[in-house]
Amino acid sequence: MNPLDWSGPQFLRVYVAMFVVAVVTGIALRRLLRGPGGRTGREHQALDPYDVALLSGPKEVVHTALARLLHEGVIRMDGTNIELTGKRPTLRSPVERATYGAVSGQSLRLAELHARAEPAIEQLKEPLIQQGLLVDAPRARLARWLPPLLGVVLLVVGLAKILVGLSRDKPVGILFLFSIFSFIAVYLFSRKTWRTRLGDEVLWVLRTEQQALRLTARSAKSPEVMNSHDLALAVALFGLGVVPLTDFELLRRQIAPEVSSGGDSSSSSGGCGGGSSGCAGGSSDSGGSCSSSSSCGSSGCGGCGGGGD
Template sequence: MNPMDWTGPQFLRVYAVLFVIALILGITLRRWLTGPGGPLMFTHQQLGPYEVALLSGPKEVVHTALARLLHMGMIRMDGPNIEATGKHLNSNSPIERAAYGAVSSESMTLPALHSRAEPAIEELKDPLVEQGWLVDTQRARHARWLPTLLFFALLGLGLGKIAVGMSRDKPVSILALFSLFTFIALLVSSRKVWRTRKGETALRALRREQSALRVTARSAKSPDVMNSHDLALAVALFGLGVVTLNDFELLRRQVAPEVSSGGDSSSSGGSCGSSSSCGSSSSDSGGSSSSCGSSSSCGSSGCGGCGGGGGD
């Protein structure tokens, strides 16, 4: 029997059952495809600011590089414009070299900057994928679109029945509401996938361990309060909004206007447990070093809704 010929109550009952099935199946698929969860043992795992930023997302890697270059005096803010100061960049970081090269270009745009940084980001990403913190490209694509296809098919069924009902002068308000819920679920399930559930936990643990660094960054009255490494780590973990100094606020408005001026972008943390030692021994241009986290443990948990393990 053609579903379009079913009575309204019949169709609504079947539609509700299908929605629940799609929801459960979508959550299960996404959780499975975003990789392993559960407790992790990190033995003296070394993470620099850019590896930490990569856990937050690819955009955060670029933001971290720009913040560090600004702190080192390699770039400056001329009103809303970012420009190079002309100093020689002595850095082994491919991210910093890519960001500085983009800023030095007269036609620097954010898409061009991200495009230049992409190869370096991919190079950084591979070790974190191998450690189970980031989702590889193929699994990320499947985790994003397979659940989305379920809701897309269900939404198409609902909209088709709505069209039939309207052509027959039948009430369709309840089905329209159901279709709205399906559309919301479709949007949620289509969020990009970046971190695994282990990566979600690692990022949350790092943010918790470095809460003092967050306070320092937000209360700093001068760039000299922090060295370049610590400032880069603060931006990597909490976003550009965590540094409230004037030039950094101008930089944030230019490259991350979606981040609230008084806040940070640390809301994307998730769950997955670890008993970790996550230090960073890299030095900034002034020769000082900073450690990122020590011996933290966090219980594992899943990611709720249709979209666990996502990232931008």
């Protein structure tokens, strides 16, 4: 029998059951495909600021390089413009060289800076992939597109049933609500993955251990309070917003206006960075909030797309 001809209550019962299956399966697949988990040892202490920034996300690598060059007086802020000071730089990383070259070439738009730094970022990624901290490209594609497949099928079938119900003048409110839930689940499950579950743990441990550094950065009255390594590490972990000094605030407003003033971007780790268990496909890139599966199907029942007469 064609499911679209089922009665509303019958279709809704099956749809809700399949929705729960889709969410549980999606969470399990994302968790599995994101690679290793477990407790971190002390190996994270060997990570340099650019490795740490890469755990936070590729944008943070460029932000960290700019912050370090600014701290060392290689670049300066002239209003909203980033310009070279003429000071001879000591460029320790391919990312710094790419960022310095972008500034010297007056390629100052953030997208262009990221594009110039992308080859250097790719070089940094490989060791972290080997350490099980970042997801490699093939696995990242699977983790992005495989978990939402069942949700896509449910969404298509639900929308088709809604159209049938409307054509037969049947109530479709609850089915429409669950179709929205299906869309949200598909969106969350299809977000890009970046860190592995072990990478989440390492980043969380680093942010926890470096709270004193965060407080030092936020209370700094002059650049001399911190050396360039510590400042770069603070930006890598907590974002440009952690440094309240005028030039750094101008830099933040120029390249990362989404970061709240006086705050920091440490929310990018969260408990679900990259889709931790319990989250309906939360992301890793800089993950924001995520919806748990338990919140997706909490509504009561009512009318659904009409079935056959």
